[in-house]
Amino acid sequence: MTTVSKVNSGLWQISLPFQGEEEVVGSYLFSGKDELVLVDPGPGSTAQALLASIREAGFEPENVTSILLTHIHLDHAGATGTLLHSMPKANVVVHSKGAPHLVNPSKLVTSARRIYGDRMDDLWGEIEAVPQNRIQAVEGGEVLNVGGHRFEVHYTPGHAIHHVVFFDVHSGELFAGDAAGVCIPGTEYVRPATPPPDLDIEAWSSSIDLLKRLRPDVLYIAHFGPKRNPTQILEALRANLFAWGDLILSAMSDGKSEADIVQLLRQHTEPELLRKTNDANVLKRYDLASNYEMTVQGYIRYWKKSYPTRF
Secondary structure: OOEEEEEEOOEEEEEEEEOOEEEEEEEEEEEEOOEEEEEOOOOHHHHHHHHHHHHHOOOOHHHOOEEEOOOOOHHHHOOHHHHHHHOOOOEEEEEOOOHHHHHOOHHHHHHHHHHHHHHHHHHHOOOOOOOHHHEEEEOOOOEEEEOOEEEEEEEOOOOOOOOEEEEEOOOOEEEEEOOOOEOOOOOOOOEOOOOOOOOOHHHHHHHHHHHHHHOOOEEEEOOOEEEOOHHHHHHHHHHHHHHHHHHHHHHHHOOOOHHHHHHHHHHHHHHHHHHOOOOOHHHHHHHHHOOHHHHHHHHHHHHHHHOOOOO
8 A cells, every 4th residue: 555645736745665564665746847756766666556656646657757866775766767667758866976876786786685685675676777868967056947846956965975855945845865864753753864884974964054054944854754843853863863873882882792782772762762652653664764773784884984993
């Protein structure tokens, strides 16, 4: 089952059925001026559900003209190559550092398979290459006129070195990907998604500063949904980004194992999260969006790069 909800007159939010759960992974669809645009179409495992959602919203996939990718992680972009078979008019907008991995996803797939093993196909589905001639590479600083919107493209590293956001100055809408963190409906708790290999805490903090300077009215995040209190969300993200980093750095300095650090972070986080929600299933949805193991691995890699002689 896929849930499609109309956000405003030209925008739909799509909740993709990731691992049997709703409100974990989201995509956005907007229309205008004879254009149909997708933002972050999600993993290959939910590609068919996404196509059904586009039809449920009253459109045909073949009329999609652009796919905007905030970054190329599989939960955001894994379906792209597969979807292009049903979207012959669509170009793909992605940061130049991510574009080569869409054209040749072998390194991305090999790395993911090493991490996920036998669960790879169930989690992420098929990952197909994107033809070079379908890609529009951006750096940040460009302006895109798509779907009746005039989007500024801003480069926002920290979560990934190829992360960008799309900001409509006129409407105040900001499609933020993972740059604004993970905040599952049912709570206002914001946590960073910090998978290896690109986590950079200082760069991410600078990206948060950039997002705040844009003064958006609403953040559209992939995990999950519209957030109409951007300043609160962004400052909560920054606080946990650094607090989790300090906790993990201290544990590494004490010689704790990765498994021990995962348990430590869980014990630190879940009581606070449960104080902010009455829905115990929220814990599962947070873990599906960004699990503790990947979170800790990202921080460990970051701290080892930051202090190569210490660890």
